[in-house]
Amino acid sequence: MNESNSLLDHLRSRGITRRSFLQYCASLAALMGLPHTSVPAMAAALGGTKRPSVIWLPFQECTGCTESLTRSGSPTLESLIFDLVSLDYQETIMAAAGSAAEAAREAAMKENFGKYLLLVDGSIPLDRDGAYSCIGGHSNLDILRESAKGAAAVIAVGSCASFGGIPKANPNPTGAVPVSDIVKDKPVVNVPGCPPIPAVITGVLAHYLTFGSLPELDPRGRPKAFYGETIHDRCYRRPFYDQGKFAKTFDDEGARNGWCLYELGCKGPITYNACATVKWNGATSFPIQSGHGCLGCSEPDFWDKGSFYKPLATGTWGNAKTLGAAAAAGVALGVASAMLARKRQDKIVKGE
């Protein structure tokens, strides 16, 4: 695409009508909780915007976040929007490899110093001086520090970049940390999820392109527009929860009737994400709709919060041995107290 072309020009060349584009802007505005009056401004800003440089760094990750984005549909408006940023470095989808790829990153950083967006997926290992994950002979830690210097903002894509994710799960063998532990002097937006919803990633980018600023964030650094409510709050099975109707197994009558999956370990009540509203695969479905409880993948340390299949209401109460030991200690204390009391009585009776 010609660098000077606007986004709208390019969309037209790809057969996307203005009406479709406006519909996209309206749905994006609704998704982000913006008033409908902002749609024309959003369309004008997005339509007229030039491609900003985006550098996407992959660290300790599984490429699931990239897969999520690139396989969001073929083609969707979201993917086109993403196509229209100048993605100057993305190892998975870029043609260049090896030193040529690294040179592309360095050139983009130099040309767009202070203006480029830095997207990071994967956590950063700190143990052994970051030797657990290196690219082109440089540790992830060094690459992140170097790349963050000239970034306008950093977007941590996925739970690994946002909170450490699976690499940070106990016992965290590589000393993995999230982006926010390293980058302190730039705005960092966390877009957690394993993987995050494609529309959420593009929504954050669109917000930045439209308003020139990052969206409002919650205390965990997540855009409130997408992470403002729990899955449970917006779940279509919520009425069954309120009515006390629960599936007891994955194939019982309750499951077939689409009742609440709380008893089967659904973590929806403590998980902030937009799965229940935005959904996946072109708003086709989401895990709960497919009959499986939410794993809570967009929450910190979701891997270490116990079994995915144990209800949220249960906790680590110990085990039978712990309770048995506590009971034995209680009985022993009680008998000892009673014996002491008897001794005291004897003394009083004897007049000692």
Place this chain on the structure above:
Amino acid sequence: MELLDFARGPALMWAISIFVVGVLWRLTGVLFLRKKADLSDPRNRSSWKGLRLIFLRSWPRKEFVGATAFTEVLGYVFHIGFLVALFFYLPHVLFFTDIFNGVLGLNFKQVFGFAWPTMPGGLIFFFGAVSVAALIAVLIHRLISPVKRLISNFDDYFSWFVTFAPLVTGLLAYSHIGAPYQTLLALHILSVELLMIWFPFGKLMHAFTIFASRGSEGMQFERKGATL
């Protein structure tokens, strides 16, 4: 570790352990106390009828109804609301059955032949809210009644607080008011843990002793030929 993880993890384990140690300590301590010798002849052949006192003392005699009805009724309202919310709300039932299964290695349903019944969340909220209102009313009554205020000590107020806190945090967590759900749930669990830790060492222990105490007293009365 986040607050909720702490509440569901180590804090819960310690609270339950302290609860079990404390309750058994007090119960065994009382059971093994030396019984006072009763040297008089029994007036009745059997003392079992004395167990009626458990029920007779559950409502004041008519001479005292006027003076105590307010507290009695509110007491019942609170206890019924509290017990319904505690034992018939699904998340609570899952918590209890998980421990039951873990200790016995058997499923609750396998042992009893039926599943632990639960009630809809809205109904539980109603019972919980009524219970909270009753607790507030009895506290106000305690504060404005000169006699009650005089005989109240730290145990009374703290026991009230540790009972009130789980109810309020539970209602807030259910309705998602005041803070993110995770925080409210963590506060709810922590408040329950405070209740469990305090339970054996204060007046809340009456939950385990009240009926046994009334029963044994009734049997003594029966033996002595007293009118119940």
